Amino acid sequence: MRAKTTAVVAGLMLAVAACGGGQSGETTPSAGGDTGSAPAAQPLAGTTIEIAAKWTGEEQANFEKVLRAFEAKTGAKVTYASTGEDTGAYLGPRIQGGNPPDVAVLPQPGLVQQYAEQNSLKPLSTEVQTQIDQNYTPYWKELGSAKGQVYGVLVKAAHKSLIWYRAPAFEDAGAQPATTWDELIGKTAQTLSDSGTAPFALCAASGWTLTDLFENVYLSSAGPENYDKLSKHEIPWTDPSVATALEKMAQIFGKKEFMLGGSSGALQTDFPTCATQVFGQKKAAMVIEADFVASSAVQSGAKVGEDAKIMPFPKAGDTAPVVLGGDVAVALKDSKGAMALLEYLASAEGGSVWAKTPGYLSPNRNVSPDNYPDELTKQLAQTIISAGESVRYDMSDLAPSAFGGTDGKGEWKALQDFLRDPKDIKGAQEQLESDAAKAWKK
Numbered sequence: 001m002r003a004k005t006t007a008v009v010a011g012l013m014l015a016v017a018a019c020g021g022g023q024s025g026e027t028t029p030s031a032g033g034d035t036g037s038a039p040a041a042q043p044l045a046g047t048t049i050e051i052a053a054k055w056t057g058e059e060q061a062n063f064e065k066v067l068r069a070f071e072a073k074t075g076a077k078v079t080y081a082s083t084g085e086d087t088g089a090y091l092g093p094r095i096q097g098g099n100p101p102d103v104a105v106l107p108q109p110g111l112v113q114q115y116a117e118q119n120s121l122k123p124l125s126t127e128v129q130t131q132i133d134q135n136y137t138p139y140w141k142e143l144g145s146a147k148g149q150v151y152g153v154l155v156k157a158a159h160k161s162l163i164w165y166r167a168p169a170f171e172d173a174g175a176q177p178a179t180t181w182d183e184l185i186g187k188t189a190q191t192l193s194d195s196g197t198a199p200f201a202l203c204a205a206s207g208w209t210l211t212d213l214f215e216n217v218y219l220s221s222a223g224p225e226n227y228d229k230l231s232k233h234e235i236p237w238t239d240p241s242v243a244t245a246l247e248k249m250a251q252i253f254g255k256k257e258f259m260l261g262g263s264s265g266a267l268q269t270d271f272p273t274c275a276t277q278v279f280g281q282k283k284a285a286m287v288i289e290a291d292f293v294a295s296s297a298v299q300s301g302a303k304v305g306e307d308a309k310i311m312p313f314p315k316a317g318d319t320a321p322v323v324l325g326g327d328v329a330v331a332l333k334d335s336k337g338a339m340a341l342l343e344y345l346a347s348a349e350g351g352s353v354w355a356k357t358p359g360y361l362s363p364n365r366n367v368s369p370d371n372y373p374d375e376l377t378k379q380l381a382q383t384i385i386s387a388g389e390s391v392r393y394d395m396s397d398l399a400p401s402a403f404g405g406t407d408g409k410g411e412w413k414a415l416q417d418f419l420r421d422p423k424d425i426k427g428a429q430e431q432l433e434s435d436a437a438k439a440w441k442k
Helices: 057-074 087-096 109-117 126-135 138-143 167-173 181-194 208-222 224-231 240-253 262-267 273-279 293-299 336-345 348-355 375-390 410-420 425-441
Strands: 048-053 077-082 103-106 152-159 162-166 198-200 284-287 308-312 323-331
Touching: 048 057, 048 087, 048 336, 057 077, 057 336, 057 348, 087 103, 087 109, 103 109, 103 152, 103 336, 109 323, 126 138, 126 152, 126 336, 138 152, 152 336, 152 375, 162 167, 162 273, 162 293, 167 181, 167 284, 181 198, 181 240, 181 284, 208 224, 208 240, 208 323, 208 410, 224 240, 240 410, 240 425, 262 410, 273 284, 273 293, 293 308, 323 336, 336 348, 410 425
Parallel strands: 048 077, 048 103, 198 284
Antiparallel strands: 103 323, 152 323, 162 284, 162 308
């Protein structure tokens, strides 16, 4: 789950030259004050704001460009703290000790609900909510709300309804991209398998990749309304709609020749190794994962758009699935600085600064796709905007982390067990429901 929302977007490694270009955020912060700056342009001079997020390395550097642009605009000083992969483990002691950061970026909306229940979050100001209303569809506002209050804004997105494929493998086998699940299984995968190429490299050692697969199949086959109900545990995992989705997944899991290394090989392969197996080692033809596969494809020597291509996740029912992951910014202190920073992150201005860096997708509908550094990222950004109210957030990230976000437990483990024994659909459903009931009860 953490990895799937860390390196977001197809442009991650594609436009290195664009990293430093056109970045208003490179302006030196206000620590000495530029001559000629009117006091009104520095409304937060002398204010220090701390923001905590999980990003490190290139992602952190790109986000800090946004923070520098905010500093230049407001006169505030922003310090960044990395939470590491376990955001809850970092924030928990700080909240309990009465010393939380002003703002935190949470890797799953489930944490918004959790912290809101603990009264650890501050409702967003009218100014922040105005930006949300202007720039986001109502679904995203609901996603950041709890107990009738708006607490969070989705500031970064990952497009998860994709299948990446190695174009030369398709050409050699005479395979075509699929538009429906039946085509994917009965034609595309079978044609590749018959040619001697494993259709799929699965990263099942990283259990979150299996939840991503389930979510796309379920949203498409069960529809948005059931998706919403299951994500809130308003219907049980023993529901027939879940059985239908698992039956479709078993069409892959039940054919060892469809998975590189069979089930045992898949369960020993983590992310991003599966992407390397497709584009670097060239042992398989497809990898089912989000836009951030581009990073591994490029590192493997593939050219995105030429050797490495994408197909929208094929319809497994009446709905064309559009599933997003992403990160939600919240206030842990009710301070002027915290709200001003959140207002900036929710604005088209802040999103446009961020969009010029590789590795970013904005859910903000007023961030023009023209800001992005490569054509594929522009295309993905437009699909998010165009999806409007039909888009859905990653279901496992909406769940309590004990069920949807913990290695070796809950949904991750249940789907790994199902991969080992895809004939036992009833047993998988009962395991999922048992774990979900315990997590929601807590």
